[in-house]
Amino acid sequence: MKNPITGLNKIFDNRIRLGVMSVLMVNEEISFNDLKQLLEVTDGNLATHLVNLEENGFIKVHKGFIGRKTNTTYSITRQGEKAFSDHISALENMIKGVK
Amino acid sequence: MEEKLPGTSSLNDLSDIRRIMERSSRFVSLSGLSGVAAGICAIGGAWVANRYFSNYYGAYNSRGFTTGDDFSQLKLKLMLLGAVVFLLAFASSYYLTWRKARKAGLPVWDHTSKRLAWNMLVPLMAGGAFIIGMLRYDVWIFVAPACLMFYGLALVNASKYTLSDIRYLGYCEIVLGTVNMLYPGYGLWFWAAGFGVLHIIYGVIMWNKYERNN
Numbered sequence: 001m002k003n004p005i006t007g008l009n010k011i012f013d014n015r016i017r018l019g020v021m022s023v024l025m026v027n028e029e030i031s032f033n034d035l036k037q038l039l040e041v042t043d044g045n046l047a048t049h050l051v052n053l054e055e056n057g058f059i060k061v062h063k064g065f066i067g068r069k070t071n072t073t074y075s076i077t078r079q080g081e082k083a084f085s086d087h088i089s090a091l092e093n094m095i096k097g098v099k
Numbered sequence: 100m101e102e103k104l105p106g107t108s109s110l111n112d113l114s115d116i117r118r119i120m121e122r123s124s125r126f127v128s129l130s131g132l133s134g135v136a137a138g139i140c141a142i143g144g145a146w147v148a149n150r151y152f153s154n155y156y157g158a159y160n161s162r163g164f165t166t167g168d169d170f171s172q173l174k175l176k177l178m179l180l181g182a183v184v185f186l187l188a189f190a191s192s193y194y195l196t197w198r199k200a201r202k203a204g205l206p207v208w209d210h211t212s213k214r215l216a217w218n219m220l221v222p223l224m225a226g227g228a229f230i231i232g233m234l235r236y237d238v239w240i241f242v243a244p245a246c247l248m249f250y251g252l253a254l255v256n257a258s259k260y261t262l263s264d265i266r267y268l269g270y271c272e273i274v275l276g277t278v279n280m281l282y283p284g285y286g287l288w289f290w291a292a293g294f295g296v297l298h299i300i301y302g303v304i305m306w307n308k309y310e311r312n313n
Contacts, residue, residue, distance in 0.1 A: 016283065
């Protein structure tokens, strides 16, 4: 039998990274502050995980300005979308396997 | 100590994902009571408008004529009434939704509510422009059906950005507007039914479904 864990993506083990990807799947683009508010995490914590996701090529960063304030927004990449969908399918398969 | 049932953590992950997707893409704080409040305002407004009309026609019946002055006064009064009703309905709905959001610890003005507002505004502005265009040619009888139809379209469009049940309210408004086209003389009644009665029914159903137990 195929090991059901193989489909799971290690990067999404972390709840915050999982949360970021969930938000980006349904929002074309979202700002750092909106993400922070939605996931209820601190700046530093969120930033670390965002860098990690960016380095893996799962999200894209856009730096912009609103007046003088920086406004950083994030969106998902094709690759990120694929990785996340695979991860969800793997989770679903695991649950089916248990039932 | 890993005695957890296998699969529970994936189940938790999935429900987390679902919850976050839902919360990040839809404005979920819209209160059913907002619908009820807006409905009451609309019925009150329709009642006052009805009195304006009966005064106007009463004058016609007793004097045998009405002047252009009477008519433009009636127009002005109706426009003012419309603005007041809209403001009251908007303020009370906003307050009730704000209260619900605060109770849940969620922000009222975030990217979900901005998106909702924008997607409602576009069809509403189009409807407003259309109605102003009709009024320039004194086409009064289609004001109520146009209000209902464009509002219905706005709701159907908005349903992608808030609790999806609002879509059915939109369908009902569109149907009501269509029927009103066949009976154009009864605009006020259809208006009261669409903006008053339907809002109240919708509000009660929503309150029952989402808020009653919390």
